[in-house]
Amino acid sequence: MPTIYDVAKKAGVSSMTVSRVINGKRDVKPETREKVLKAIEEIGYVPNSLARSFVLQKTKTIGLVITDITNPFFTTLARGVEDTAMKNQFSVIFCNTDEDPEKELLYLEVLARKRIDGVILASASGKRAPLKSLLIKNIPTVLIDREIEGLDDLDVVKGDSVQGAYLLTKHLISLGHRRIGIIVGNRNISTAEDRVEGYKRALAESGIPEDESLVKFSQYSREGGYNSTKELLSLKNRPTAIFGGNNFIAIGALVAIREFELKVPDDIALVSFDDIESLSQVYPFLTVVTQPAYSMGVIAAELLIRRIEGRDKIEERRKVILQPELIVRESAGEKLAEGVRGEGR
Amino acid sequence: MPTIYDVAKKAGVSSMTVSRVINGKRDVKPETREKVLKAIEEIGYVPNSLARSFVLQKTKTIGLVITDITNPFFTTLARGVEDTAMKNQFSVIFCNTDEDPEKELLYLEVLARKRIDGVILASASGKRAPLKSLLIKNIPTVLIDREIEGLDDLDVVKGDSVQGAYLLTKHLISLGHRRIGIIVGNRNISTAEDRVEGYKRALAESGIPEDESLVKFSQYSREGGYNSTKELLSLKNRPTAIFGGNNFIAIGALVAIREFELKVPDDIALVSFDDIESLSQVYPFLTVVTQPAYSMGVIAAELLIRRIEGRDKIEERRKVILQPELIVRESAGEKLAEGVRGEGR
DNA sequence: CTGAAAGCGCTAACAC
DNA sequence: GTGTTAGCGCTTTCAG
Numbered sequence: 001m002p003t004i005y006d007v008a009k010k011a012g013v014s015s016m017t018v019s020r021v022i023n024g025k026r027d028v029k030p031e032t033r034e035k036v037l038k039a040i041e042e043i044g045y046v047p048n049s050l051a052r053s054f055v056l057q058k059t060k061t062i063g064l065v066i067t068d069i070t071n072p073f074f075t076t077l078a079r080g081v082e083d084t085a086m087k088n089q090f091s092v093i094f095c096n097t098d099e100d101p102e103k104e105l106l107y108l109e110v111l112a113r114k115r116i117d118g119v120i121l122a123s124a125s126g127k128r129a130p131l132k133s134l135l136i137k138n139i140p141t142v143l144i145d146r147e148i149e150g151l152d153d154l155d156v157v158k159g160d161s162v163q164g165a166y167l168l169t170k171h172l173i174s175l176g177h178r179r180i181g182i183i184v185g186n187r188n189i190s191t192a193e194d195r196v197e198g199y200k201r202a203l204a205e206s207g208i209p210e211d212e213s214l215v216k217f218s219q220y221s222r223e224g225g226y227n228s229t230k231e232l233l234s235l236k237n238r239p240t241a242i243f244g245g246n247n248f249i250a251i252g253a254l255v256a257i258r259e260f261e262l263k264v265p266d267d268i269a270l271v272s273f274d275d276i277e278s279l280s281q282v283y284p285f286l287t288v289v290t291q292p293a294y295s296m297g298v299i300a301a302e303l304l305i306r307r308i309e310g311r312d313k314i315e316e317r318r319k320v321i322l323q324p325e326l327i328v329r330e331s332a333g334e335k336l337a338e339g340v341r342g343e344g345r
Numbered sequence: 346m347p348t349i350y351d352v353a354k355k356a357g358v359s360s361m362t363v364s365r366v367i368n369g370k371r372d373v374k375p376e377t378r379e380k381v382l383k384a385i386e387e388i389g390y391v392p393n394s395l396a397r398s399f400v401l402q403k404t405k406t407i408g409l410v411i412t413d414i415t416n417p418f419f420t421t422l423a424r425g426v427e428d429t430a431m432k433n434q435f436s437v438i439f440c441n442t443d444e445d446p447e448k449e450l451l452y453l454e455v456l457a458r459k460r461i462d463g464v465i466l467a468s469a470s471g472k473r474a475p476l477k478s479l480l481i482k483n484i485p486t487v488l489i490d491r492e493i494e495g496l497d498d499l500d501v502v503k504g505d506s507v508q509g510a511y512l513l514t515k516h517l518i519s520l521g522h523r524r525i526g527i528i529v530g531n532r533n534i535s536t537a538e539d540r541v542e543g544y545k546r547a548l549a550e551s552g553i554p555e556d557e558s559l560v561k562f563s564q565y566s567r568e569g570g571y572n573s574t575k576e577l578l579s580l581k582n583r584p585t586a587i588f589g590g591n592n593f594i595a596i597g598a599l600v601a602i603r604e605f606e607l608k609v610p611d612d613i614a615l616v617s618f619d620d621i622e623s624l625s626q627v628y629p630f631l632t633v634v635t636q637p638a639y640s641m642g643v644i645a646a647e648l649l650i651r652r653i654e655g656r657d658k659i660e661e662r663r664k665v666i667l668q669p670e671l672i673v674r675e676s677a678g679e680k681l682a683e684g685v686r687g688e689g690r
Numbered sequence: 691c692t693g694a695a696a697g698c699g700c701t702a703a704c705a706c
Numbered sequence: 707g708t709g710t711t712a713g714c715g716c717t718t719t720c721a722g
Contacts, residue, residue, distance in 0.1 A: 001483075003699055014709045019701060027707060049458040051699035054399050055714050061438070061459075069427070072623070075420050082414070082441055091455060093406070093436045096427055110436060113394040114406075138346070222626070247623075254627045278417070278592075278621045281567075282599045283628055348715055359693045364717060372691055396715035400698050 002043045011039035022047055053115070062304060063111040063119045065095045065104060066144075067220070071248060073274050073293050074122070077144065080297020081120055088305050090117070099124040099186065099220065112139060118304045120297075123148050126188025140307040144300045147190040155307070157300040157320045159291035161191045161273070164324035165198025168243060168271050168289045173206050175332055177241040177269060181232040183253065184245030185220035192217060195245050195273060214239055218249070225252025233260050233268075241269035241332065247276045250286065265333035275327070287332040289324045296322060347388045356384035367392055398460070407649060408456040408464045410440045410449060411489075412565070416593060418619050418638050419467070422489065425642020426465055433650050435462070444469040444531065444565065457484060463649045465642075468493050471533025485652040489645045492535040500652070502645040502665045504636035506536045506618070509669035510543025513588060513616050513634045518551045520677055522586040522614060526577040528598065529590030530565035537562060540590050540618060559584055563594070570597025578605050578613075586614035586677065592621045595631065610678030620672070632677040634669045641667060 004022075008015045013032060020028050021036040028036075039045075053059040064081050066074045078094065085092045093116065095107040104124050111119060118140035127149035142155040165182075172180050182199050184192040196215060203210060213235060218224035225244055229252060232239055242257075244250030250272035257268060264270045264285075275290045299320055349367075353360045358377060365373050366381040373381075384390075398404040409426050411419045423439065430437045438461065440452040449469050456464060463485035472494035487500040510527075517525050527544045529537035541560060548555060558580060563569035570589055574597060577584055587602075589595030595617035602613060609615045609630075620635045644665055 004701095005699080015699090016701075016710080017708060020708085023701090029707060032707080046454075046457050048460060048699055049455075050395065050399050050404065050460045051714095052701075054395050054698090054716095055700050055702085057714080059395065068424075069414070070420055070424050072417075075415055078439075079413075079415050079441065082439065086440075089455075091438045091440075091459065094423075094427065094439050095431075095436075096424065109391075110394075110434075112391050114436065115393060115395045251623060251626050276623045276627070278596060278623050279627055281596050282621070282624055350715080360716080361693060361718095362691090365692090368717090374691060377691080393715055396698095397717075399700095399715080400717050402698080 001048075002045045003048070004045070006043055007036065007039045007045050010043055011035045057115070058117050058308075059115055060089055061091045061093060061114070061116045062301070062308075063093045063095060063107070063114075063116045065097060065107055065111075065119060066122045067097050067099045067124055069094060069096055071220075071246075072277055073247060073291070076293035077122075077297040080294040080299075081301045082297075084298045084301035084305070088301075090301075090305060097124045099189075101125040117308045118142075120144050120300050120304055122146050124186075124189070126186065126190070140304060142300045142304045142307075144296060145191065149188075149190070153317050155300075155303050155318045155320075157296055157303065158191075158322070159296065159324050160321050161194035161324075162198040162201070164273055164289040164291070164326075165195040165243070166202045167198075167324065167326045168273065168287075169199045169202035170205075171287065171326060171328065172241045172243070172269060172271060172332055173202060173208065175269070175334070177239075177332075178208050179211070179214065179237065179239040180241045180243055181214045181216070181229075181239035182243040182245065183216040183218050183225055183228040183232070183249050185218065185224070185249075187217040189220075192220075192245065199243060218245075220246045220248055222248050222252040222255070225249030226256045227252070229253040229256035230259075233257070233262070239268075241271070244270065244272040247272060247274040250274075250288075251276065264331050269332040271332050273324075280329075285330050287327065287329045289326050291324050292322050346393070347390045348393070349390070351388055352381065352384045352390050355388055356380045402460070403462050403653075404460055405434055406436045406438060406459070406461045407646070407653075408438045408440060408452070408459075408461045408466075410442060410452055410456075410464060411467045412442050412444045412469055414439065414441055416565075416591075417622055418592060418636070421638035422467075422642040422645075425639040425644075426646045427642075429643045429646035429650070433646075435646075435650060442469045444534075446470040462653045463487075465489050465645050465649055467491050469531075469534070471531065471535070485649060487645045487649045487652075489641060490536065494535070498662050500645075500648050500663045500665075502641055502648065503536075503667070504641065504669050505666050506539035506669075507543040507546070509618055509634040509636070509671075510540040510588070511547045512543075512669065512671045513618065513632075514544045514547035515550075516632065516671060516673065517586045517588070517614060517616060517677055518547060518553065520614070522584075522677075523553050524556070524559065524582065524584040525586045525588055526559045526561070526574075526584035527588040527590065528561040528563050528570055528573040528577070528594050530563065530569070530594075532562040534565075537565075537590065540588075544588060563590075565591045565593055567593050567597040567600070570594030571601045572597070574598040574601035575604075578602070578607070584613070586616070589615065589617040592617060592619040595619075595633075596621065609676050614677040616677050618669075625672075625674075630675045632672065632674045634671050636669050637667050 004015045004018045007018045097104040122145040144157050184195050216228040218228040244253050262268050272288045275288045349360045349363045352363045442449040467490040489502050529540050561573040563573040589598050607613050617633045620633045
């Protein structure tokens with residue numbers, strides 16, 4: 001591989017001049033520039049960003065650490081991150097943790113070694129945050145989708161899970177449901193806690209007593225949804241509605257419901273946090289709350305890049321909370337409110 | 346950020362000894378090793394892979410260039426790549442080209458500059474392959490999903506599109522369809538050409554004359570599927586079945602069909618190349634041919650990494666063609682073959 | 691088993 | 707406008 005010196009020799013100039021041409025510095029005589037460009041062309045020189053990053057101490061690369069790129073929510077989010085990164089000449093390294101804190105730590109370590117300029121992290125570590133000590137302190141980081149308790153100085157971009165869950169639950173209540181099961185992810189993931197909180201708030205507001213047997217902290221996965229739904233459906237006093245804590249959970253729930261030979265919404269209502277897009281485009285029946293995943297990615301990337309480039313005057317932490325949207329379709333049923341105090345909306 | 350020298354000083358050894366400890370070379374006295382480890386711990390030293398990559402001329406990073414991570418087929422494939430990379434201590438930088446050859450070129454250039462160790466590429470460039478000259482010659486590359494005419498020396502991992510399309514078309518024919526519309530991606534993408542070829546082969550075999558008005562080279566996107574379907578449905582002699590060239594096209598087709606107030610499969614049959622997973626899990630009605638996307642990613646990554654590490658004795662090009670699978674559901678209808686010569690299977 | 695010297699390709703800082 | 711020098715943090719080679 002030719003180096004900047006090969007180009008320099010060929011063009012009869014010094015390496016610095018070549019460097020200046022490559023980086024588009026203005027103080028190069030046009031004719032010299034031409035010579036250099038020609039030499040680059042002829043030799044087939046490709047600048048070595050590795051060397052460049054090494055001396056400049058910046059890599060123009062960010063890490064995106066999520067739980068599973070296979071989840072459409074994260075896919076869309078990732079696309080937002082990538083588009084924005086690209087627009088700013090950043091590359092993105094992506095990492096799937098599968099909700100495994102160990103794996104997350106490993107990835108973070110690798111990224112730190114690679115001296116990436118920043119990280120966007122949807123952490124699987126919940127409150128424990130063993131990463132705290134590691135690198136997060138030194139590497140610009142923005143948390144996305146999920147907060148981490150005890151890391152209060154990091155930027156955050158997330159959806160309003162409490163509000164989303166509140167809306168969804170409220171909607172169910174307005175349709176007459178009083179026994180509502182909810183299935184969310186692992187207990188120390190902030191979205192799981194928040195969604196349950198929103199759910200409980202809605203219940204409380206309508207004077208419906210909490211029933212812990214209806215609240216399942218499970219996994220944000222199809223299995224999680226499937227298993228927990230089976231448990232809920234096996235209750236002697238079965239719920240009339242199920243709140244799927246994310247899209248995967250809703251899919252699992254749907255499968256379990258089918259196994260029980262129940263019909264949605266006639267036999268049981270089902271709603272979901274996060275849409276299942278390919279489903280809704282084709283067969284829009286699931287009532288959901290959606291989050292602007294793409295925007296979330298874009299905003300997080302912009303925030304991060306601004307931090308990296310030091311364009312942000314403000315040192316203090318940013319917290320962006322995006323509002324979810326309730327999309328009423330038919331999976332929650334249309335039954336009229338019966339004996340509900342709710343203001344149904 | 347502390348360097349290897351800081352550690353060395355602290356531990357009272359030379360930088361070489363630290364280097365050896367970090368890289369797990371065996372020839373270090375246990376006690377010395379301990380000292381070093383302790384120093385690393387105390388200082389909070391994080392090895393700089395950038396410097397390491399720079400001297401070693403390898404980055405332990407590969408590039409994954411696809412058209413759109415948002416397409417579940419590529420998402421799954423990407424996951425296969427990432428899992429495999431991770432298992433081999435490689436990181437992956439991902440790039441979405443949106444089927445734009447310019448963007449592809451740009452990404453490839455960036456990757457080349459970053460001196461990534463290899464590339465997995467689902468090219469948008471079709472036959473023209475302007476990238477040929479660039480870097481592909483120097484950087485280990487495996488083409489995935491799509492071949493590029495004129496780049497016959499690169500490894501390839503792809504599905505058998507001809508066979509898949511043949512199966513799907515054959516299936517439609519066996520159900521009595523004789524006017525079958527097909528919508529695929531851009532003309533110079535190999536999968537588009539191949540799928541049309543398989544389609545035509547099946548028609549020929551059944552003695553059904555080709556009708557070019559039924560063959561749409563469009564885009565592998567929802568819009569592409571939507572627009573082309575509308576065209577097909579507007580034909581005076583409308584087809585009785587539509588073959589969606591990929592999952593996105595099928596979704597677009599479904600939307601268009603709904604707009605025309607037609608029912609699948611009663612009014613029109615629809616089949617798709619590549620499944621729409623979240624749909625099929627919940628509502629399995631679309632008859633499809635699926636490809637093992639995850640395996641494709643895994644195999645491509647393994648191939649690439651073996652190439653990179655020089656573990657492959659064999660220098661010659663590898664071509665892995667994975668077989669698709671026909672999954673018959675109900676969207677093609679069940680009508681009995683009427684006047685078909687077909688051996689229906 | 692451990693260390694000293696040199697160099698990977700580039701750019702910042704300064705000279706000319 | 708352009709060139710020189712030095713050094714980023716690491717590993718390879720060769721000594722000891």
